[in-house]
Structure formats: C-alpha cells, structure tokens
Amino acid sequence: MIHDVRVFPLRKIIDPRGMVMHMLRRDDPHFEEFGEIYFSGVHQGARVKAWHLHHRMTLNYAVPHGLVRLVLYDQRLQSPTRGQVQEIEMGPDHYALVAIPPGIWNGFLGLAEGMSLVANCATIPHDPNEIDRLDPFDQSIPYQWESRHP
Numbered sequence: 001m002i003h004d005v006r007v008f009p010l011r012k013i014i015d016p017r018g019m020v021m022h023m024l025r026r027d028d029p030h031f032e033e034f035g036e037i038y039f040s041g042v043h044q045g046a047r048v049k050a051w052h053l054h055h056r057m058t059l060n061y062a063v064p065h066g067l068v069r070l071v072l073y074d075q076r077l078q079s080p081t082r083g084q085v086q087e088i089e090m091g092p093d094h095y096a097l098v099a100i101p102p103g104i105w106n107g108f109l110g111l112a113e114g115m116s117l118v119a120n121c122a123t124i125p126h127d128p129n130e131i132d133r134l135d136p137f138d139q140s141i142p143y144q145w146e147s148r149h150p
Contacts, residue, residue: 001081001086002072002074002079002081002084002086002104003074003079003080003081004079004101004104005072005086005098005099005100005101005104006030006098006099007088007096007097007098007099008028008030008096008097008098008099009095009096010022010023010062010095010096010097012092012095021062021064021092021095023060023062023064023097023119023121024060024062024097024121030097030099032058032123033058033123033124034121034123035057035122035123035124035125035126036121036122036124036125036126037119037120037121037122038119038120038122038126039117039118039119039120040108040117040118040120041115041116041117041118042066042068042108042109042110042115042116042118043110043114043115043116044110044111044112044113044114044115044116045109045110045111045146047110048107048108048109048136048145049107049108049109049136050071050105050106050107050108050109050134050136050145051073051105051106051107051133051134051135051136051138051141052105052106052107052131052132052133052134053075053102053103053104053105053106053131053132053133053134054102054103054130054131055102055103055130055131055132056102056123056124056127056130057102057122057123057124057127057130057131058099058100058101058102058122058123059098059099059100059106059120059122060097060098060099060100060120060121060122060123061090061097061098061100061118061119061120062090062095062096062097062098062118062119063090063091063092063094063095063116063117063118063119064092064095064117064119065091065092065115065116065117066091066110066111066112066114066115066116066117067089067090067091067093067094067110067111067112067116068089068090068091068108068109068110068111068112068116068118069087069088069089069090069108069109069111070087070088070089070090070098070106070107070108071085071086071087071088071106071107071108071109071143071145072085072086072087072088072100072104072105072106073085073086073104073105073106073141073142073143074086074103074104074105075103075105075141076103076104079103083142085141085142085143089111090118091111091112091116105134105141107136109145109146
C-alpha cells in the first residue's frame, strides 16, 4: 500500500426496488473539503486514462458501475513508499472510496464490458495549472498497461 493512500469500504443499501450506493459525506472522518464532483467514463481496454498527478488536489475515487484497475505510483521524494506501484480493482463488487493525496501519479483502465464509470469528489475545483500529465507508456513510471490506447 502506498503511504497516505487510503481505501474505505463503502456502503450499499440493496432492496427489491434497487440500491443506494454511498460515496462520501461531509461528516465522514476522512472528508477534507469539497471542490467539485465529476465522472469519467472509460471503455473496456480501449483507452488508458493515465498518467496524471495533482499538486494540491486530493482525489476521492469510487466506481459505482463497471470495473476499473486503478494504478498508483509514488514518486514523492520524502515518502517511505517512494518508487512503489499499487493496483486497486474498483467496481460495485469491490465498492470502496480511494483517497489519493497530492503528489501520487495515477491512472485507470476499464476492465468491464461496455463503459465503466469513475466518480471523483475532488477537494478543489479543476485547475489545469496544478496538474502534471505523462503519456500512459512513459518509461519513467515502472508499469506496463495491458493495452495501448488508439
């Protein structure tokens, strides 16, 4: 597990009418701040959405539909897990909130047939000046995605 990355199992309430899937409440002990909520759709194996690193934003990911492989890489100079890679499969059957602090490279790949949906409750609104991006196949991150995007 990468230092400072936190995984919180999430609650699902299921009844004959359907279900409610919790994600994040402001009274959760791990809630930091509200910036914005957005959703990313990702098709199975078709497109790797990586790599990106936020300098100020904490990401709070959950996957209510489909299945994704979230991959994290710790390149922080002072981190005890510097150089480590972590994979987390996320979806309704593995329903959890993954809180990713600033400074962690991350990306994801769709694993389910059709489109998977990644929800992010970010701690600040999107700011293109606080994000760094790398090509998914950049050799500076020691991880090989299973498929190349078009």
